[in-house]
Amino acid sequence: ETGVTQTPRHLVMGMTNKKSLKCEQHLGHNAMYWYKQSAKKPLELMFVYNFKEQTENNSVPSRFSPECPNSSHLFLHLHTLQPEDSALYLCASTRDATEAFFGQGTRLTVV
Amino acid sequence: RKEVEQDPGPFNVPEGATVAFNCTYSNSASQSFFWYRQDCRKEPKLLMSVYSSGNEDGRFTAQLNRASQYISLLIRDSKLSDSATYLCVVNGRDDKIIFGKGTRLHILP
Numbered sequence: 001e002t003g004v005t006q007t008p009r010h011l012v013m014g015m016t017n018k019k020s021l022k023c024e025q026h027l028g029h030n031a032m033y034w035y036k037q038s039a040k041k042p043l044e045l046m047f048v049y050n051f052k053e054q055t056e057n058n059s060v061p062s063r064f065s066p067e068c069p070n071s072s073h074l075f076l077h078l079h080t081l082q083p084e085d086s087a088l089y090l091c092a093s094t095r096d097a098t099e100a101f102f103g104q105g106t107r108l109t110v111v
Numbered sequence: 112r113k114e115v116e117q118d119p120g121p122f123n124v125p126e127g128a129t130v131a132f133n134c135t136y137s138n139s140a141s142q143s144f145f146w147y148r149q150d151c152r153k154e155p156k157l158l159m160s161v162y163s164s165g166n167e168d169g170r171f172t173a174q175l176n177r178a179s180q181y182i183s184l185l186i187r188d189s190k191l192s193d194s195a196t197y198l199c200v201v202n203g204r205d206d207k208i209i210f211g212k213g214t215r216l217h218i219l220p
Binding site: 033035043045048055056088090092094097098100102104107 | 156157210213
């Protein structure tokens with residue numbers, strides 16, 4: 001248990017659905033990250049938030065919409081996804097870009 | 112030059128052998144360096160931090176070479192359970208962490 005909690009752990013959604021992934025940490029970290037990892041592929045950074053402000057959007061399609069209401073919570077809103085968006089979505093948090101703590105991930109399948 | 116570069120492997124190494132990985136980074140101002148391990152279909156987990164003076168944890172030794180801007184990981188007496196992907200992590204520009212794409216290690220019986 002790293003102190004970073006992601007829900008749900010598994011999600012199956014249709015291409016017309018709208019769903020949200022949630023990440024929560026109470027470690028006092030100031031930065032939170034969304035990563036995508038497709039099968040047998042490296043981690044792909046999607047978004048970075050630092051003190052609730054988005055500091056990086058790594059050319060992510062608009063069908064992925066992040067939200068960071070406070071330093072402890074991070075959401076990823078999903079709508080009209082494609083089958084190629086099926087992947088493991090990982091959330092991480094850091095304090096001042098030091099050790100990263102990861103959640104266990106949400107395994108997303110788009111059908 | 113990419114911010115963090117690693118040889119993707121795979122490294123196929125017999126059990127009991129010693130294996131070493133390097134990772135290069137581009138930002139000379141980086142201050143924090145780490146090695147993470149990721150098992151198949153799991154989240155990355157911290158293996159060890161890398162300190163300027165080098166550090167050792169059991170069979171694992173990490174070293175930093177600031178002049179050449181690389182970090183290394185040495186695994187001695189490798190075990191089957193060491194099979195995983197090893198990720199190099201550096202804090203980059205704008206004070207965010209950067210992950211390398213990982214080096215795959217297969218320990219062969």
